[in-house]
Amino acid sequence: MDLIEDLQWRGAINQQTDAEGLRAELAKHPVSIYVGTDPTGDSLHVGHLIPFMMLKRFQEAGNHPVMLIGGGTGSIGDPSGRNSERVLQTMDQVRANQEKLTNQLVKLFGTEDFQVVNNYDWLSQISILDFLRDYGKLFSVNTMLNKEVVASRLETGISFTEFTYQILQSVDFLHLYRHNHVTVQMGGADQWGNITAGVDLIHRIEGADTPVFGLTIPLMLKADGTKFGKSAGGAVWLDPKKTTPYEFYQFWLNQDDRDVVKYLKYFTFLSHQRIDELAEAVKTAPEKREAQRTLAQEVTKFVHGEDAVMSAEKISHALFSGDLRDLTADEIAQGFKDVPSVTIPRGQTNIVEFLVDLTKIEPSRRQAREDVQNGAIYVNGERQQSLDFTVDTDAAFNGDYVIVRKGKKKYTLVNVKG
Template sequence: MADNIIDELAWRGALNQLTDEEGLRALVSEKSVGIYVGTDPTGDSLHVGHLIPFMMLKRFQLMGHHPVIVIGGGTGSIGDPSGRNSERVLQSMDQVQANQKKLTDQMVHLFGTKDFRIVNNYDWLSKISLLDFLRDYGKLFSVNTMLAKDVVASRLEAGISYTEFTYQILQAVDFLTLFTQEDVQVQLGGADQWGNITAGIDLIHRLKGQEAKAYGLTNPLMLKSDGTKFGKSAGGAIWLDPEKTSPYEFYQFWFNQDDADVEKFLKFFTFLSQEEIAELVESTKTHPEKREAQRRLAQEVTRFVHSQAAVDQAEAISAALFSGDVADLSADAIEQGFKQFPSVEVPNTPENIVTWLVDTAKIESSRRQAREDIQNGAITINGTKQTDLDFEIDPSAHFDGKFVIVRRGKKKYFLARVQG
C-alpha cells in the first residue's frame, strides 16, 4: 500500500478529478482528514454502482482518516438531477425515512462504528427558512454559474424544475456544515457529482475565506471492457441488500466478470496489495480457465459486503450445482442458488415418481419418456439417482419440506416448490 492515500487511489485507477491535487496531497500527509460521501435515500438499498465512492472512503478510513457519511434525508426529499435526463418523482417523507434507516444499516455494516460517523442532512436543512435560504445562501450563487454546471446544462432542453435546480445549493450547504461542525475538509463522489462538489467548495471559500482548506475529488465512471455501464446483470441491478440480491447471486456476479475487466475490478473493489493483484493478473494470462482472479474478486467483495459465511455458502452452492451433490444444501441455500432454474409448485403429497414427473411437476413430457429417463439413470431426485420405476417421491422428506430438486441429465435442474 502506498504511503499517501492519493498515490494509492491513483494506482488503483480510482481518481477522476481533483480540485487541488498538490494541496490535498499535503493535507492528507500532515494530518488525519475528515472526508465525506453523501447518498440520498431514493431507494431502500444501494447497488454495486453506488459502492464505488464508498470503497474509496473505506480506503481513507483504513489509512487513518475520518469518514463521514451523509444520508440525505433532506436532499433525498428534493431529488438530485445528476445523471438524469428527466425529473425525479418526489417520494413521501415516510418513504424517505424508511429508506434512510435501511441505508444507515448498510453503512454501519460496511464501516463499523469505530471512528466513523453517519449524519442526516435533514437535521440542518430542515431548519433553514425560505427567507434565510435566499438571504444567506441564494445571494452567494450566480445563476449564470449554476446554469453552466453540466448537471443543469444537460437538462435545459428537456427542462428542470426550480426544486432540482437548487439541489446543488443544498449540497453546498452540506459541505459547509460539515466543514464547520465536523472538521470535514474533503468531499468525495462519483464523476456526476463534480458540479455539486465544486459548488460546496466555492461556498466555503466565499464564507470562510480563500485560504480555507476544502477539497473535492471524484472517481471515474466505471465501464466494462465492452463499453457498457458497470453494475448490472441480465436480471437488473446487483443490490447490496441480501433480500434483493442473494449473496450467491452477488458472488456469481463478480465471479462471472470478463478476463479483460478483472484487474480493474480487483484494484477498485478489493483491499488486496499490488503484489497480490499482480499475481492474480498473471494467473489470468497463463491459466485463464482456472478463473483464480475472478474467484478471489468474488470472495473479497462478498466478504466485505456480506460476510465470510456468505462466501462459504455461495461456494458450497456452486460446488453442489457443479457436482450434482445437492443433498446437504440448506433450504436457504436452495432458495438462493436455484433462482435461475425452471420452477413449479407441487402439493405436499407422496406420489409415484413417473406420475409425479409427468402429471404433477410436468418435468417429463410423457410416461414413456419418464420411464426411459429413469431406467437410463438420467433422473436424480434431491441429489440421489433414481432408477426404480416404483420409487415414491415424498415432498416433505428433504430441505425442511420446502423443495424437491430434480436433475435430468448432467446439467438440467428443476426446482419444485412444495405447497401446503
C-alpha cells in the first residue's frame, strides 16, 4: 500500500488537483510538501493537528515537510471560515506568536529534514506596483469571486485586504516552488480555493506542465455534527501552560465510541491491523475503553512525549483511587486545576480550625467535627478521623498544596502561600 492509499484508508484526503500525477511523482522520488498556518495566536491547538498529522505522514514516508508560518499573511487575515473581518494584530504580536509556534512545530517534526519558513521574508519585499504588475494581472476577479472562500463572504462583505489573501498565498506557493523545491501544498478543506489559485499561478508563470499539486483534508466533524477540537473549557491547546498534558490526555480519553476509530486512523501512526483490533474492541467491550486509552496515549506521546503520558495516567489512577501520596506538586497542579480552590498562609493548624476558619470547606465547627469523626474527611489522600489531627502545610507536595477531600468526590485544592 503506497502513501496515498494509506491516506485514503485513513479518510484523510478530500480533494486533489491531480491525483494520478501526484501518485506518479511520489513513486519517482521524495517531494517537498508544505502546510501553512498564520500566527494569529500564541499557541497551536488540536485543530491544527489535522493537517500536521498528514504532513508528518509524508515526512515518515521519506518526503520533505516545510511549515510556512504566515508572518506576512497573518498581519492581514485569512477570510476563510468567518463572517467578519479578522482583527488586525500588531507586527510585534505577530512576531511573538511566530516564535512560539516555531518552537512547537520543531517539537513535533524535529530539526532534521524539516524547514520552518516565514512568508513575511518575501512578501514584505514586494512593492505595491510590483504586486499589481507581476501578480495582479494574472488573476481574474471573476474567478476569484467564484472561489468558495470569497463567495461565502459576499453577502456580509469582504474588504479588499482579505480579498487579496488568495493572491498572497499563491505567491507563497510560487516562492516555495522556486526557492525550496516545494511541489505540493496541503491544507484544510476550506483552503481549496487558495490552493488551486497557487497551482494555477505556477502553471501560468512556470509552464502548464510544471509538476505541482494540491490536496485538501476533509472537514473534521464529530458524530454529533459539531466541529472537532473543542472541549467544555474551550480550545485544547498544544502549549502545556494553556492546556496541561493531563487535560490534553483526558480530552482524547473522553472521545465518543462513534468517533474514536476515525481518530485512531487520523491522529495515530498505529498499523491498520492494530486499529482494526481496537475497532473490534469498541464493538465487543466498549466499557473497557481500550481504543480511547490507546488514542490518548498515542496523541499525548506525539505532542508532549512519553513522560507526559506516564504522568497523565498516574494522575488519573490517583484521582480514581484517592491515593495521592505519589503525585508530585506539578501533577497536583495539573490534576486539580479545575476543582474549587482556596489560598491559605503556611503553617500548622488543628483540623477543625483548618476546615472552618482557614478554608471554609465546612460551614461550622459542629459539622466539621461530625464529618471528621464519621471518616468523611481526607487530607492529602489519607482519611483523618481524629479531632486532634494537625494539618501541616509542609507535609506534602513541596509545601505548595494541601488536598482535602470531603466524601467520595468533593475535592478542594488548598494553595499555600508565604
